[in-house]
Amino acid sequence: MWLVDELAEQHIKAALEKGELSNLPGSGKPLQLDDDSHVPPELRAGYRLLKNSGFLPPELELRREAMEVNDLIRQLDPEDHRYQDHCHRLQVLELRLRQAGMSTDFLHGSYSTAIQHHFREEK
Numbered sequence: 001m002w003l004v005d006e007l008a009e010q011h012i013k014a015a016l017e018k019g020e021l022s023n024l025p026g027s028g029k030p031l032q033l034d035d036d037s038h039v040p041p042e043l044r045a046g047y048r049l050l051k052n053s054g055f056l057p058p059e060l061e062l063r064r065e066a067m068e069v070n071d072l073i074r075q076l077d078p079e080d081h082r083y084q085d086h087c088h089r090l091q092v093l094e095l096r097l098r099q100a101g102m103s104t105d106f107l108h109g110s111y112s113t114a115i116q117h118h119f120r121e122e123k
Contacts, residue, residue: 059100066093070107 015021039047039057047057056064069090076083094104 059097059102062093062097062100063102063106066090066097066104066107069093 036044036047069086073086073090076086094107097104
């Protein structure tokens with residue numbers, strides 16, 4: 001066993017004896033693990049550190065930005081002078097997402113539009 005492993009084991013045993021690991025939130029429930037199977041094993045620790053620090057991988061940052069621009073376009077009037085600029089920006093983001101191997105179906109969610117339309121009709 002490595003020295004670091006032995007030190008970790010000692011700290012865990014001490015915490016168990018003091019009761020510091022009792023009654024923790026989520027105790028007895030399955031762990032919610034992130035699916036990082038798409039990330040190469042040698043990059044997983046780095047990606048997890050970045051994610052926990054509030055940073056996203058470039059592909060997910062593009063996706064977030066595309067969703068924001070898409071939402072903005074839906075709120076704008078097509079006659080607004082900014083509408084075409086935002087549509088062009090969204091096309092560029094879609095192209096970059098496709099080049100990264102990501103689907104852009106989430107931007108053309110006809111299903112969500114149909115649901116919103118259905119609920120508007122009920123009112």
